[in-house]
Amino acid sequence: MAKQGDGLRSWVKTKTDQATREVLQERLTGTRVMAVTSGKGGVGKSSLVLNLSMALAERGQRIVILDADLGLANINIMLGNEPVYTLWDVVERRVSLKETLETGPNGVRIIPGGSGITELARLDSVEIAHIIEAFQELEGECDWLLIDTSAGISDNVLAFVLAADEALVVTNPEPTALADAYGLIKAVWEQDGQVALKLVMNRAQTRDQGTRLGTRLTDLAQKALGQSVEFLGLVIEDPVVARAVIKQVPFYGAYPHSEAAYDVADLADRLLHRVPPPRRGGWGAFVKRLVENWPRGMNQDSM
Numbered sequence: 447m448a449k450q451g452d453g454l455r456s457w458v459k460t461k462t463d464q465a466t467r468e469v470l471q472e473r474l475t476g477t478r479v480m481a482v483t484s485g486k487g488g489v490g491k492s493s494l495v496l497n498l499s500m501a502l503a504e505r506g507q508r509i510v511i512l513d514a515d516l517g518l519a520n521i522n523i524m525l526g527n528e529p530v531y532t533l534w535d536v537v538e539r540r541v542s543l544k545e546t547l548e549t550g551p552n553g554v555r556i557i558p559g560g561s562g563i564t565e566l567a568r569l570d571s572v573e574i575a576h577i578i579e580a581f582q583e584l585e586g587e588c589d590w591l592l593i594d595t596s597a598g599i600s601d602n603v604l605a606f607v608l609a610a611d612e613a614l615v616v617t618n619p620e621p622t623a624l625a626d627a628y629g630l631i632k633a634v635w636e637q638d639g640q641v642a643l644k645l646v647m648n649r650a651q652t653r654d655q656g657t658r659l660g661t662r663l664t665d666l667a668q669k670a671l672g673q674s675v676e677f678l679g680l681v682i683e684d685p686v687v688a689r690a691v692i693k694q695v696p697f698y699g700a701y702p703h704s705e706a707a708y709d710v711a712d713l714a715d716r717l718l719h720r721v722p723p724p725r726r727g728g729w730g731a732f733v734k735r736l737v738e739n740w741p742r743g744m745n746q747d748s749m
């Protein structure tokens with residue numbers, strides 16, 4: 447009996463050591479920057495960002511969310527918080543980036559973008575240098591930067607997507623959402639983007655339907671454009687999602703045994719266990735690319 451216990455303990459220790467080594471190895475390669483985006487609005491980006499970040503945090507990952515929606519601060523609204531400072535206060539040098547951070551569930555930290563996101567487009571090179579430096583303050587302190595973008599293929603949204611290491615394109619099974627997701631993939635392809643694209647089918651009616659529509663879209667991108675898009679998986683249509691939104695709590699925490707929470711956990715596992723995309727220099731490099739990607743003429747002078 448004692449021997450069996452010893453065997454189990456040593457097995458657990460080996461597994462724990464291996465997992466710790468993997469996490470430390472990943473950390474050496476810098477922050478993984480992932481934009482979460484969609485062609486059509488309202489398909490579930492903010493909900494996915496928040497709940498997925500909780501699942502990743504539960505798996506030992508240090509997460510920062512950049513709430514980069516150009517309209518309302520989606521993530522803070524979902525948590526029922528009013529942000530004290532936003533990225534705009536960093537641009538204006540009132541506070542450091544760390545001071546804007548709000549702490550959410552599972553220790554996930556949130557940078558409220560607010561008007562700072564639109565204003566990024568108007569910065570001159572001195573201010574841009576300042577914002578890059580401000581972002582570097584958090585380099586090495588997080589494993590993931592998840593960006594909740596606005597919907598659509600405006601230059602502004604594309605700038606975030608093209609600057610990231612990888613982008614999750616979120617869609618639902620509606621024909622309009624699928625067409626807009628394809629439009630977004632095509633827009634990235636037209637720009638010759640280096641970003642690794644992944645697709646998530648949210649609000650699938652059944653697992654079969656979600657997988658069928660998801661793989662049909664990724665196959666189309668491959669055949670028609672030669673653009674590879676990995677089908678990461680689906681989140682089933684689940685009434686707990688709307689219930690949690692009304693309560694202003696994430697469903698992953700409030701309904702951990704729901705189907706939607708299991709699906710999000712699966713997505714987190716796939717992100718962690720499938721081969722990660724090549725890192726493009728961590729998050730300082732991401733901000734640099736972001737401001738360089740702003741459409742010509744939006745900055746007052748070029749870098």
Ligand SMILES: Nc1ncnc2c1ncn2[C@@H]1O[C@H](COP(=O)(O)OP(=O)(O)OP(=O)(O)O)[C@@H](O)[C@H]1O
Nearest residue numbers: 487488489490491492493597649682683684687688
């Ligand atoms: N898996 C799901 N099952 C059921 N309802 C869902 C699911 N995912 C999202 N929803 C519903 O869709 C609504 C919109 O989700 P969310 O705000 O995350 O979308 P969004 O893409 O961020 O929207 P926007 O483009 O306006 O930022 C949620 O309030 C929720 O009620």
Ligand SMILES: [Mg+2]
Nearest residue numbers: 491492515520
């Ligand atoms: Mg949103």
